Amino acid sequence: MRREKVSENVIARLPQYYRCINELYDSNCVRVSSSTLSDRIGFSAAQIRQDFSHFGEFGQQGYGYNVRKLRYEIREILGLNSHNTCILLGCGNLGKALLQNFNFEDCGFFMVEAFDKDPAVVGTTIRGVEVSGVERLELMLDQDHPDMAVLTVPREEAQRAADILVEGGISAIWNFTGAEIQISNSDVVVENVSFADSLMKLSYHLNLKREETDEPVFLAGGRHLVKP
Amino acid sequence: MRREKVSENVIARLPQYYRCINELYDSNCVRVSSSTLSDRIGFSAAQIRQDFSHFGEFGQQGYGYNVRKLRYEIREILGLNSHNTCILLGCGNLGKALLQNFNFEDCGFFMVEAFDKDPAVVGTTIRGVEVSGVERLELMLDQDHPDMAVLTVPREEAQRAADILVEGGISAIWNFTGAEIQISNSDVVVENVSFADSLMKLSYHLNLKREETDEPVFLAGGRHLVKP
DNA sequence: TAGATTGTTAATCGATTAACAATC
Protein backbone atom coordinates (compact mmCIF):
# COMPACT_ATOMS: atom_id res chain seq x y z
CA MET A 1 0.00 0.00 0.00
CA ARG A 2 1.36 3.37 -1.16
CA ARG A 3 0.67 6.71 0.49
CA GLU A 4 0.59 9.67 -1.89
CA LYS A 5 -0.56 12.98 -0.50
CA VAL A 6 -4.26 13.21 -1.27
CA SER A 7 -6.88 15.92 -0.88
CA GLU A 8 -9.57 16.00 1.81
CA ASN A 9 -12.08 15.24 -0.96
CA VAL A 10 -10.44 11.89 -1.57
CA ILE A 11 -10.25 11.16 2.16
CA ALA A 12 -13.95 11.93 2.55
CA ARG A 13 -14.81 9.46 -0.21
CA LEU A 14 -12.81 6.61 1.33
CA PRO A 15 -15.34 5.76 4.07
CA GLN A 16 -18.06 5.68 1.42
CA TYR A 17 -16.02 3.29 -0.70
CA TYR A 18 -15.44 1.19 2.37
CA ARG A 19 -19.09 0.97 3.33
CA CYS A 20 -20.02 -0.06 -0.20
CA ILE A 21 -17.30 -2.67 -0.54
CA ASN A 22 -18.08 -3.99 2.92
CA GLU A 23 -21.68 -4.57 1.87
CA LEU A 24 -20.50 -6.47 -1.20
CA TYR A 25 -18.17 -8.46 1.02
CA ASP A 26 -20.95 -9.28 3.46
CA SER A 27 -23.12 -10.49 0.60
CA ASN A 28 -20.31 -12.83 -0.48
CA CYS A 29 -19.57 -10.93 -3.67
CA VAL A 30 -16.16 -11.94 -5.05
CA ARG A 31 -15.32 -9.41 -7.73
CA VAL A 32 -16.43 -5.93 -8.65
CA SER A 33 -15.53 -3.48 -11.42
CA SER A 34 -15.11 0.27 -11.07
CA SER A 35 -18.24 0.78 -13.17
CA THR A 36 -20.34 -1.42 -10.88
CA LEU A 37 -19.00 0.51 -7.89
CA SER A 38 -19.85 3.69 -9.76
CA ASP A 39 -23.47 2.58 -10.17
CA ARG A 40 -23.70 1.82 -6.46
CA ILE A 41 -21.96 4.88 -4.99
CA GLY A 42 -22.60 7.53 -7.62
CA PHE A 43 -19.02 8.67 -8.20
CA SER A 44 -17.69 8.15 -11.71
CA ALA A 45 -15.74 4.99 -12.51
CA ALA A 46 -12.78 7.11 -13.58
CA GLN A 47 -12.77 8.89 -10.25
CA ILE A 48 -12.91 5.63 -8.33
CA ARG A 49 -9.94 4.21 -10.24
CA GLN A 50 -8.07 7.50 -9.88
CA ASP A 51 -8.73 7.57 -6.13
CA PHE A 52 -7.59 4.00 -5.55
CA SER A 53 -4.49 4.52 -7.68
CA HIS A 54 -3.14 7.01 -5.12
CA PHE A 55 -2.65 4.10 -2.76
CA GLY A 56 -1.57 1.29 -5.05
CA GLU A 57 -2.68 -1.08 -7.79
CA PHE A 58 -5.50 -3.10 -6.32
CA GLY A 59 -7.20 -4.33 -9.49
CA GLN A 60 -6.55 -6.46 -12.49
CA GLN A 61 -7.10 -5.57 -16.14
CA GLY A 62 -10.05 -7.35 -17.65
CA TYR A 63 -11.20 -8.58 -14.24
CA GLY A 64 -11.78 -5.68 -11.90
CA TYR A 65 -11.19 -5.80 -8.16
CA ASN A 66 -11.26 -8.76 -5.83
CA VAL A 67 -13.70 -7.67 -3.15
CA ARG A 68 -11.87 -9.29 -0.25
CA LYS A 69 -8.52 -7.81 -1.27
CA LEU A 70 -9.98 -4.38 -1.99
CA ARG A 71 -11.77 -4.36 1.37
CA TYR A 72 -8.54 -5.23 3.12
CA GLU A 73 -6.60 -2.53 1.30
CA ILE A 74 -9.14 0.18 2.09
CA ARG A 75 -9.14 -0.92 5.72
CA GLU A 76 -5.37 -0.50 5.64
CA ILE A 77 -5.60 2.96 4.06
CA LEU A 78 -8.16 4.09 6.64
CA GLY A 79 -6.24 2.48 9.47
CA LEU A 80 -9.14 0.25 10.46
CA ASN A 81 -6.81 -2.70 10.91
CA SER A 82 -4.73 -0.96 13.56
CA HIS A 83 -5.82 -1.61 17.11
CA ASN A 84 -6.43 1.75 18.70
CA THR A 85 -7.72 2.27 22.19
CA CYS A 86 -10.10 5.03 23.14
CA ILE A 87 -11.91 6.55 26.09
CA LEU A 88 -15.10 8.59 26.32
CA LEU A 89 -15.56 11.78 28.32
CA GLY A 90 -19.07 12.76 29.36
CA CYS A 91 -21.71 10.05 29.82
CA GLY A 92 -24.77 12.19 29.20
CA ASN A 93 -27.36 11.05 26.70
CA LEU A 94 -25.02 11.52 23.74
CA GLY A 95 -22.14 9.72 25.41
CA LYS A 96 -24.46 6.89 26.40
CA ALA A 97 -25.90 6.72 22.89
CA LEU A 98 -22.42 6.22 21.45
CA LEU A 99 -21.38 3.70 24.08
CA GLN A 100 -24.54 1.67 23.66
CA ASN A 101 -25.13 1.83 19.92
CA PHE A 102 -21.99 2.77 18.07
CA ASN A 103 -19.70 0.02 16.94
CA PHE A 104 -16.26 1.43 17.68
CA GLU A 105 -14.59 -1.85 16.81
CA ASP A 106 -15.84 -1.65 13.22
CA CYS A 107 -13.73 1.49 12.93
CA GLY A 108 -10.67 -0.02 14.56
CA PHE A 109 -11.16 1.41 18.05
CA PHE A 110 -11.48 -0.44 21.33
CA MET A 111 -13.32 1.48 24.05
CA VAL A 112 -11.48 0.93 27.31
CA GLU A 113 -13.08 3.31 29.81
CA ALA A 114 -15.60 6.12 30.16
CA PHE A 115 -15.55 9.12 32.49
CA ASP A 116 -18.15 11.33 34.08
CA LYS A 117 -18.42 13.63 37.05
CA ASP A 118 -21.97 12.66 38.02
CA PRO A 119 -21.80 10.22 40.99
CA ALA A 120 -25.05 8.66 39.75
CA VAL A 121 -23.35 7.16 36.67
CA VAL A 122 -19.83 6.69 38.06
CA GLY A 123 -19.37 3.04 38.91
CA THR A 124 -21.94 1.80 36.42
CA THR A 125 -21.11 -0.20 33.32
CA ILE A 126 -22.46 0.64 29.87
CA ARG A 127 -22.23 -2.17 27.30
CA GLY A 128 -19.28 -3.55 29.19
CA VAL A 129 -17.48 -0.23 29.59
CA GLU A 130 -16.89 1.00 33.13
CA VAL A 131 -17.65 4.59 33.98
CA SER A 132 -15.04 6.19 36.25
CA GLY A 133 -15.00 9.54 38.02
CA VAL A 134 -13.14 12.32 36.23
CA GLU A 135 -10.60 12.52 39.05
CA ARG A 136 -9.15 9.28 37.68
CA LEU A 137 -8.69 10.68 34.16
CA GLU A 138 -5.18 12.10 34.43
CA LEU A 139 -3.85 8.98 36.10
CA MET A 140 -5.48 6.79 33.49
CA LEU A 141 -4.02 8.85 30.61
CA ASP A 142 -0.61 8.58 32.18
CA GLN A 143 -0.78 4.84 32.77
CA ASP A 144 -2.68 3.52 29.76
CA HIS A 145 -1.99 6.02 26.94
CA PRO A 146 -5.28 5.65 25.09
CA ASP A 147 -4.97 6.77 21.45
CA MET A 148 -8.22 8.66 21.08
CA ALA A 149 -10.84 10.38 23.24
CA VAL A 150 -14.51 10.89 22.40
CA LEU A 151 -15.52 14.31 23.71
CA THR A 152 -19.18 14.34 24.70
CA VAL A 153 -19.02 16.74 27.63
CA PRO A 154 -21.17 19.90 27.74
CA ARG A 155 -20.00 22.64 25.41
CA GLU A 156 -18.73 24.85 28.26
CA GLU A 157 -16.37 22.16 29.47
CA ALA A 158 -14.98 21.25 26.05
CA GLN A 159 -11.83 23.37 26.15
CA ARG A 160 -10.86 22.42 29.69
CA ALA A 161 -11.35 18.73 28.92
CA ALA A 162 -9.35 19.03 25.70
CA ASP A 163 -6.50 20.69 27.58
CA ILE A 164 -6.33 17.78 30.03
CA LEU A 165 -6.41 15.25 27.19
CA VAL A 166 -3.64 16.96 25.24
CA GLU A 167 -1.57 17.40 28.38
CA GLY A 168 -2.11 13.70 29.04
CA GLY A 169 -0.66 12.83 25.63
CA ILE A 170 -3.76 11.89 23.67
CA SER A 171 -3.25 11.44 19.89
CA ALA A 172 -6.74 12.23 18.64
CA ILE A 173 -9.99 13.82 19.77
CA TRP A 174 -13.43 13.10 18.31
CA ASN A 175 -15.21 16.29 19.26
CA PHE A 176 -19.01 16.27 19.58
CA THR A 177 -19.30 19.37 21.75
CA GLY A 178 -19.93 21.90 19.02
CA ALA A 179 -17.20 24.07 20.53
CA GLU A 180 -14.11 24.84 18.46
CA ILE A 181 -11.37 23.56 20.69
CA GLN A 182 -7.92 25.12 20.57
CA ILE A 183 -5.08 22.64 20.63
CA SER A 184 -1.55 23.68 21.55
CA ASN A 185 0.06 20.51 20.22
CA SER A 186 -0.47 20.45 16.47
CA ASP A 187 0.24 16.72 16.33
CA VAL A 188 -3.15 15.98 17.86
CA VAL A 189 -5.75 14.96 15.29
CA VAL A 190 -9.14 16.59 15.85
CA GLU A 191 -12.29 15.52 14.06
CA ASN A 192 -15.30 17.72 14.72
CA VAL A 193 -18.88 16.54 14.48
CA SER A 194 -20.96 19.69 14.32
CA PHE A 195 -24.68 19.05 14.47
CA ALA A 196 -25.36 22.76 13.95
CA ASP A 197 -23.32 22.93 10.73
CA SER A 198 -25.11 19.87 9.45
CA LEU A 199 -28.56 21.25 10.25
CA MET A 200 -27.72 24.61 8.70
CA LYS A 201 -26.75 22.84 5.49
CA LEU A 202 -30.07 21.03 5.58
CA SER A 203 -31.77 24.38 6.15
CA TYR A 204 -29.98 25.86 3.14
CA HIS A 205 -31.13 23.09 0.83
CA LEU A 206 -34.67 23.08 2.24
CA ASN A 207 -34.97 26.81 1.72
CA LEU A 208 -33.56 26.68 -1.78
CA LYS A 209 -35.93 23.90 -2.81
CA ARG A 210 -38.84 25.83 -1.35
CA GLU A 211 -37.93 29.02 -3.22
CA GLU A 212 -37.63 27.02 -6.43
CA THR A 213 -41.04 25.38 -6.07
CA ASP A 214 -42.85 28.35 -4.54
CA GLU A 215 -42.03 30.74 -7.39
CA PRO A 216 -41.39 28.56 -10.42
CA VAL A 217 -40.79 30.88 -13.33
CA PHE A 218 -40.71 29.09 -16.66
CA LEU A 219 -39.25 30.52 -19.80
CA ALA A 220 -41.34 29.29 -22.72
CA GLY A 221 -41.81 30.71 -26.18
CA GLY A 222 -40.11 33.93 -25.20
CA ARG A 223 -42.51 34.57 -22.33
CA HIS A 224 -42.06 34.27 -18.61
CA LEU A 225 -44.81 32.14 -17.22
CA VAL A 226 -45.56 32.06 -13.52
CA LYS A 227 -47.28 28.91 -12.35
CA PRO A 228 -50.75 29.57 -10.92
CA MET B 1 -30.27 38.70 -1.46
CA ARG B 2 -29.36 36.97 -4.70
CA ARG B 3 -29.21 33.22 -5.30
CA GLU B 4 -26.61 32.06 -7.80
CA LYS B 5 -26.00 28.37 -8.11
CA VAL B 6 -23.11 27.56 -5.80
CA SER B 7 -21.05 24.46 -5.13
CA GLU B 8 -21.37 22.23 -2.07
CA ASN B 9 -18.00 23.59 -0.96
CA VAL B 10 -19.46 27.06 -0.66
CA ILE B 11 -22.54 25.74 1.15
CA ALA B 12 -20.36 23.88 3.63
CA ARG B 13 -18.47 27.10 4.43
CA LEU B 14 -21.61 29.13 5.10
CA PRO B 15 -22.33 27.67 8.56
CA GLN B 16 -18.72 28.37 9.52
CA TYR B 17 -19.07 31.98 8.39
CA TYR B 18 -22.27 32.21 10.34
CA ARG B 19 -20.81 30.88 13.56
CA CYS B 20 -17.90 33.29 13.31
CA ILE B 21 -20.04 36.33 12.53
CA ASN B 22 -22.48 35.36 15.25
CA GLU B 23 -19.65 35.38 17.76
CA LEU B 24 -18.61 38.86 16.63
CA TYR B 25 -22.24 39.95 16.88
CA ASP B 26 -22.57 38.55 20.39
CA SER B 27 -19.46 40.42 21.45
CA ASN B 28 -21.01 43.65 20.14
CA CYS B 29 -18.59 44.01 17.27
CA VAL B 30 -19.93 46.50 14.71
CA ARG B 31 -17.77 46.11 11.62
CA VAL B 32 -15.44 43.48 10.22
CA SER B 33 -13.27 43.21 7.10
CA SER B 34 -12.76 40.13 4.97
CA SER B 35 -9.15 39.96 6.13
CA THR B 36 -10.16 39.95 9.80
CA LEU B 37 -12.66 37.19 9.04
CA SER B 38 -9.88 35.37 7.21
CA ASP B 39 -7.67 35.49 10.31
CA ARG B 40 -10.50 34.10 12.42
CA ILE B 41 -11.79 31.33 10.14
CA GLY B 42 -8.72 30.43 8.14
CA PHE B 43 -10.17 30.78 4.62
CA SER B 44 -8.51 33.41 2.45
CA ALA B 45 -10.00 36.92 2.34
CA ALA B 46 -10.44 36.59 -1.42
CA GLN B 47 -12.41 33.41 -0.98
CA ILE B 48 -14.65 34.97 1.66
CA ARG B 49 -15.46 37.94 -0.60
CA GLN B 50 -15.95 35.62 -3.56
CA ASP B 51 -18.31 33.40 -1.55
CA PHE B 52 -20.42 36.30 -0.27
CA SER B 53 -20.60 37.85 -3.73
CA HIS B 54 -22.64 34.87 -4.97
CA PHE B 55 -25.49 36.12 -2.81
CA GLY B 56 -25.24 39.87 -3.08
CA GLU B 57 -23.17 42.93 -2.17
CA PHE B 58 -23.09 42.98 1.60
CA GLY B 59 -20.04 45.18 2.22
CA GLN B 60 -18.78 48.67 1.57
CA GLN B 61 -15.49 49.69 0.00
CA GLY B 62 -13.05 51.11 2.51
CA TYR B 63 -15.22 49.99 5.42
CA GLY B 64 -15.81 46.27 5.30
CA TYR B 65 -18.97 44.56 6.48
CA ASN B 66 -21.48 45.71 9.05
CA VAL B 67 -21.67 42.74 11.41
CA ARG B 68 -25.39 43.03 12.12
CA LYS B 69 -26.28 43.28 8.44
CA LEU B 70 -23.90 40.51 7.40
CA ARG B 71 -25.27 38.26 10.13
CA TYR B 72 -28.80 38.91 8.93
CA GLU B 73 -27.91 38.22 5.29
CA ILE B 74 -26.18 34.93 6.08
CA ARG B 75 -29.17 33.91 8.17
CA GLU B 76 -31.31 34.65 5.12
CA ILE B 77 -29.05 32.63 2.82
CA LEU B 78 -29.08 29.66 5.18
CA GLY B 79 -32.81 30.02 5.78
CA LEU B 80 -32.37 30.47 9.53
CA ASN B 81 -34.95 33.24 9.54
CA SER B 82 -37.71 31.02 8.18
CA HIS B 83 -39.86 29.36 10.80
CA ASN B 84 -39.74 25.66 10.13
CA THR B 85 -41.40 23.04 12.24
CA CYS B 86 -39.90 19.65 12.96
CA ILE B 87 -40.55 16.39 14.72
CA LEU B 88 -38.23 13.74 16.11
CA LEU B 89 -38.55 10.00 15.60
CA GLY B 90 -36.91 7.71 18.12
CA CYS B 91 -36.36 8.90 21.69
CA GLY B 92 -33.48 6.65 22.60
CA ASN B 93 -30.34 8.17 24.06
CA LEU B 94 -29.44 9.99 20.85
CA GLY B 95 -32.94 11.38 20.36
CA LYS B 96 -33.05 12.49 23.98
CA ALA B 97 -29.61 14.07 23.68
CA LEU B 98 -30.79 16.19 20.77
CA LEU B 99 -34.09 17.12 22.41
CA GLN B 100 -32.40 18.10 25.65
CA ASN B 101 -29.23 19.77 24.46
CA PHE B 102 -29.51 20.85 20.85
CA ASN B 103 -30.83 24.30 20.13
CA PHE B 104 -33.08 23.73 17.16
CA GLU B 105 -34.34 27.29 17.29
CA ASP B 106 -30.86 28.68 16.62
CA CYS B 107 -31.07 26.88 13.28
CA GLY B 108 -34.58 28.10 12.49
CA PHE B 109 -36.46 24.96 13.55
CA PHE B 110 -39.22 24.63 16.11
CA MET B 111 -39.59 21.15 17.60
CA VAL B 112 -43.28 20.38 17.87
CA GLU B 113 -43.51 16.72 18.85
CA ALA B 114 -41.45 13.58 19.37
CA PHE B 115 -42.39 9.95 18.72
CA ASP B 116 -41.37 6.62 20.14
CA LYS B 117 -42.76 3.13 20.37
CA ASP B 118 -41.58 2.42 23.91
CA PRO B 119 -44.56 2.85 26.30
CA ALA B 120 -42.10 3.88 29.02
CA VAL B 121 -41.26 7.18 27.28
CA VAL B 122 -44.57 7.79 25.48
CA GLY B 123 -46.50 10.40 27.41
CA THR B 124 -43.42 12.00 28.95
CA THR B 125 -42.18 15.48 28.09
CA ILE B 126 -38.56 16.23 27.23
CA ARG B 127 -37.58 19.89 27.48
CA GLY B 128 -41.16 20.88 26.78
CA VAL B 129 -41.62 18.46 23.87
CA GLU B 130 -44.29 15.78 24.27
CA VAL B 131 -43.46 12.22 23.29
CA SER B 132 -46.31 10.46 21.45
CA GLY B 133 -46.70 6.85 20.40
CA VAL B 134 -45.74 6.06 16.80
CA GLU B 135 -49.34 5.12 16.00
CA ARG B 136 -50.09 8.84 16.05
CA LEU B 137 -47.37 9.71 13.50
CA GLU B 138 -49.33 9.39 10.27
CA LEU B 139 -52.24 11.39 11.61
CA MET B 140 -49.91 14.08 12.88
CA LEU B 141 -48.09 14.35 9.53
CA ASP B 142 -51.41 14.68 7.80
CA GLN B 143 -52.77 17.33 10.13
CA ASP B 144 -49.74 19.44 10.99
CA HIS B 145 -47.41 19.11 7.98
CA PRO B 146 -44.11 19.47 9.86
CA ASP B 147 -41.28 20.58 7.54
CA MET B 148 -38.51 18.35 8.81
CA ALA B 149 -38.04 15.12 10.72
CA VAL B 150 -35.05 14.11 12.84
CA LEU B 151 -34.44 10.40 12.33
CA THR B 152 -32.92 8.84 15.45
CA VAL B 153 -34.53 5.41 15.29
CA PRO B 154 -32.44 2.20 15.26
CA ARG B 155 -30.66 1.55 11.98
CA GLU B 156 -32.94 -1.36 11.06
CA GLU B 157 -36.04 0.83 11.22
CA ALA B 158 -34.60 3.73 9.24
CA GLN B 159 -36.01 2.85 5.83
CA ARG B 160 -39.50 2.02 7.08
CA ALA B 161 -39.65 5.26 9.07
CA ALA B 162 -38.39 7.26 6.10
CA ASP B 163 -41.08 5.73 3.88
CA ILE B 164 -43.80 6.83 6.30
CA LEU B 165 -42.34 10.33 6.52
CA VAL B 166 -42.10 10.75 2.75
CA GLU B 167 -45.57 9.33 2.29
CA GLY B 168 -46.78 11.80 4.91
CA GLY B 169 -45.37 14.70 2.90
CA ILE B 170 -42.24 15.61 4.86
CA SER B 171 -39.90 18.11 3.15
CA ALA B 172 -36.62 17.17 4.81
CA ILE B 173 -35.03 14.40 6.86
CA TRP B 174 -32.06 14.78 9.18
CA ASN B 175 -30.78 11.23 9.20
CA PHE B 176 -28.71 10.03 12.17
CA THR B 177 -29.29 6.31 11.66
CA GLY B 178 -26.16 5.55 9.67
CA ALA B 179 -28.36 3.76 7.12
CA GLU B 180 -28.50 5.09 3.58
CA ILE B 181 -32.18 5.70 3.12
CA GLN B 182 -33.77 5.46 -0.31
CA ILE B 183 -36.25 8.22 -1.09
CA SER B 184 -38.79 7.88 -3.89
CA ASN B 185 -39.66 11.56 -3.96
CA SER B 186 -36.56 13.45 -5.08
CA ASP B 187 -37.92 16.72 -3.69
CA VAL B 188 -37.21 15.56 -0.17
CA VAL B 189 -33.99 17.02 1.24
CA VAL B 190 -31.89 14.47 3.13
CA GLU B 191 -28.92 15.39 5.29
CA ASN B 192 -26.97 12.45 6.64
CA VAL B 193 -24.93 12.55 9.82
CA SER B 194 -22.66 9.53 9.64
CA PHE B 195 -20.68 8.92 12.80
CA ALA B 196 -18.87 6.03 11.13
CA ASP B 197 -17.67 8.15 8.19
CA SER B 198 -16.48 10.80 10.62
CA LEU B 199 -14.57 8.32 12.78
CA MET B 200 -13.01 6.67 9.73
CA LYS B 201 -11.71 10.05 8.61
CA LEU B 202 -10.24 10.54 12.07
CA SER B 203 -8.71 7.07 11.80
CA TYR B 204 -7.15 7.97 8.43
CA HIS B 205 -5.50 11.09 9.81
CA LEU B 206 -4.39 9.39 13.02
CA ASN B 207 -2.79 6.58 11.06
CA LEU B 208 -1.09 8.93 8.62
CA LYS B 209 0.36 11.05 11.43
CA ARG B 210 1.58 7.94 13.17
CA GLU B 211 3.32 6.61 10.05
CA GLU B 212 4.95 9.99 9.56
CA THR B 213 6.30 10.20 13.12
CA ASP B 214 7.14 6.51 13.49
CA GLU B 215 9.46 6.42 10.49
CA PRO B 216 10.69 9.96 10.05
CA VAL B 217 13.21 10.01 7.27
CA PHE B 218 15.13 13.27 7.03
CA LEU B 219 17.06 14.41 4.04
CA ALA B 220 20.08 16.36 5.23
CA GLY B 221 23.39 17.09 3.56
CA GLY B 222 22.72 14.59 0.81
CA ARG B 223 22.19 11.76 3.29
CA HIS B 224 19.07 9.99 4.43
CA LEU B 225 18.95 9.99 8.17
CA VAL B 226 16.60 7.74 10.07
CA LYS B 227 15.80 8.95 13.57
CA PRO B 228 16.96 6.51 16.25
C1' DT C 1 -7.92 64.10 0.32
C1' DA C 2 -5.48 59.60 1.50
C1' DG C 3 -6.12 55.07 3.13
C1' DA C 4 -8.79 51.11 3.25
C1' DT C 5 -11.45 47.62 1.46
C1' DT C 6 -14.90 45.94 -1.47
C1' DG C 7 -16.72 43.25 -5.73
C1' DT C 8 -15.17 41.44 -9.85
C1' DT C 9 -12.20 40.03 -13.54
C1' DA C 10 -8.31 37.40 -15.02
C1' DA C 11 -4.70 34.04 -13.79
C1' DT C 12 -3.54 30.03 -11.48
C1' DC C 13 -4.06 25.96 -9.50
C1' DG C 14 -6.18 21.53 -8.59
C1' DA C 15 -9.64 18.07 -9.25
C1' DT C 16 -12.51 15.46 -12.31
C1' DT C 17 -13.31 13.34 -16.65
C1' DA C 18 -12.14 11.22 -20.98
C1' DA C 19 -9.33 8.39 -23.57
C1' DC C 20 -6.47 4.58 -24.36
C1' DA C 21 -2.42 1.55 -24.19
C1' DA C 22 -1.44 -2.33 -21.41
C1' DT C 23 -2.84 -6.74 -20.19
C1' DC C 24 -5.57 -10.13 -17.77
Add this chain to the structure above:
DNA sequence: TAGATTGTTAATCGATTAACAATC
Protein backbone atom coordinates in the same frame (compact mmCIF):
# COMPACT_ATOMS: atom_id res chain seq x y z
C1' DT D 1 -8.03 -15.22 -29.18
C1' DA D 2 -11.64 -11.57 -28.14
C1' DG D 3 -13.70 -8.96 -24.60
C1' DA D 4 -13.24 -6.58 -20.48
C1' DT D 5 -11.26 -3.54 -17.46
C1' DT D 6 -7.43 -1.58 -15.22
C1' DG D 7 -3.92 2.33 -14.26
C1' DT D 8 -2.33 6.37 -16.17
C1' DT D 9 -1.83 10.27 -19.17
C1' DA D 10 -3.84 14.23 -21.27
C1' DA D 11 -7.88 17.31 -21.65
C1' DT D 12 -11.40 19.62 -19.45
C1' DC D 13 -13.65 21.68 -16.08
C1' DG D 14 -14.25 24.18 -11.83
C1' DA D 15 -12.56 26.36 -7.71
C1' DT D 16 -9.28 29.29 -5.50
C1' DT D 17 -6.17 33.07 -5.59
C1' DA D 18 -4.25 37.37 -7.15
C1' DA D 19 -4.84 41.79 -8.81
C1' DC D 20 -7.05 46.05 -9.27
C1' DA D 21 -10.51 49.51 -10.57
C1' DA D 22 -14.21 51.45 -8.07
C1' DT D 23 -15.44 53.99 -4.22
C1' DC D 24 -16.49 54.68 0.60
